[in-house]
Amino acid sequence: MTKYGSDALLERMMTFHPKIIDLTLDRMERLLAALGNPERRLPPVIHIAGTNGKGSTQAMIRAGLEGAGKSVHAYTSPHLARFHERIRLAGQLIGEDALAALLDECITANGPDAITFFEATTCAGMLAFARMPADYLLLEVGLGGRLDATNVVDRPALTIITPVSLDHQQYLGDTVALIAAEKAGIIKRGVPVIVGPQHPDGLVVIEARAARMGAQVYAHGQQWHCFADRGRMVFQDENGLLDLPLPNLPGPHQIENAGAAIMALRVLGVGDAEAAVTRAEWPARMQRLRHGPLIDAAPQVELWLDGGHNPAGGMAVAATLAQMPTRPTHLICGMLNTKDIGGYLRPLAPHVTTLSAVSIPGEAATLPASATHAAALAAGMKAVEAASVLDALRAIAGVDPTARVLICGSLYLAGQVLRENG
Structure with a gap:
């Protein structure tokens, strides 16, 4: 061995x-x-x-x-x-x-x-x-x-x-x-x-x-x-x-x-x-997170995670959000710089209250949070930059404790969230 x-x-x-x-x-x-x-x-x-x-x-x-x-x-x-x-x-x-x-x-x-x-x-x-x-x-x-x-x-x-x-x-x-x-x-x-x-x-x-x-x-x-x-x-x-x-x-x-x-x-x-x-299970595909440090930080938030990262993925997430019960929906988004971020975000814009842009820590090919923020504004969203997923989540929960929050944009970001959230 x-x-x-x-x-x-x-x-x-x-x-x-x-x-x-x-x-x-x-x-x-x-x-x-x-x-x-x-x-x-x-x-x-x-x-x-x-x-x-x-x-x-x-x-x-x-x-x-x-x-x-x-x-x-x-x-x-x-x-x-x-x-x-x-x-x-x-x-x-x-x-x-x-x-x-x-x-x-x-x-x-x-x-x-x-x-x-x-x-x-x-x-x-x-x-x-x-x-x-x-x-x-x-x-x-x-x-x-x-x-x-x-x-x-x-x-x-x-x-x-x-x-x-x-x-x-x-x-x-x-x-x-x-x-x-x-x-x-x-x-x-x-x-x-x-x-x-x-x-x-x-x-x-x-x-x-x-x-x-x-x-x-x-x-x-x-x-x-x-x-x-x-x-x-x-x-x-x-x-x-x-x-x-x-x-x-x-x-x-x-x-x-x-x-x-x-x-x-x-x-x-x-x-x-x-x-x-x-009986099928597949993590980070519109996965509801129900426990872990992120939930502890915002216990009333309805927290979701999705790893879709291309325009078709954005359309699929948008269609999913459209079928959910009406609720203010906030995105926490981080993407790689090789992806079509505008194509991903445009179908989501009608369904989103705000977007918090983050970089993906440890990923050399991450899109800077500033670029995601700019793309969100160009797609017609209200957007801010955040230092981390946790900071973004706390800020959203501070304004709207019962919001729906979707962490999205990359499987690499989703993987990091799953590791850190246990």
Whole structure:
């Protein structure tokens, strides 16, 4: 067993490549070969790509499979509080000793060669998933799809593409069609693909790729439909109709994510649809915080946390707020400087009383609070700057003790809030 803890090994892995992101599969294939090609010994893989909704869809599929008594591995990124969240083995987060040993094994096998952090840690995940039996592996793409480190599985059981929109344009292209082409790179020959709601430009690209690969398409609005009706959720495909509870994950967009998850279960021929929508848990996606130091600082405030960070994420949060009971709503917002902050904030403006702008401590790529403040003013919001989330929360509670407060704008900010709030 390694004498080093996982934190030290992960920090070391950050130094193995001069870039955080460098999209290619060459380094993955080299290291996986050195490790004995664990990607060839995985349980049946459900591979999930998309701009928004990947994590929520994965969480609902996992809940549905586990509700039917199946054991499920899951791989997701980024993590919020601890790296261990990225690797779930048969329902449990990977333990510290197991993670450290796997990371050490990958470092040794890689030797002096360049490899990115995500590539090396994905190889560690592949080792873990290959060595422990399970019925399924839910594999979430990190960035894009075609050249993402997870795209080394030749024959998954199923692929899923959740809604595609503009994000990471510096890596994936500056149009929905170009980004959709990268996401569609996970579609494999003869393997069914579930397609969530798409912009028409993206859907054309996805369907063309599927046709070239002989992959059966199950697309939202065509092969399946899902919608809210009188406080329930209705799912329908060619095999019939399901009358289900609304998803326990908040927001109208979760109905469409639930539909993709249920369609996946129907294609696989296994799973509990009701468990999928009622038992799924996914932190920092319109998550209500009910205890911890932040609640202690403002006990009457209705406190929420969301990690959405692109224009589509802003629209989803806005739609969620619009369905909530009327209440003064204040944002505490921090974002990265690589994101379209104006596109994120504009749909939120009609639903917000004030915005408190914060920087994300410890993040080199944080957008300064002053820039977030300026963007909020440009979006038509009343805005102030705050030194921290806690300072902002106290200031809001001092004026409006029973307000609704949403901490938002970044998964990195959300992760910090979850760590500090316990």
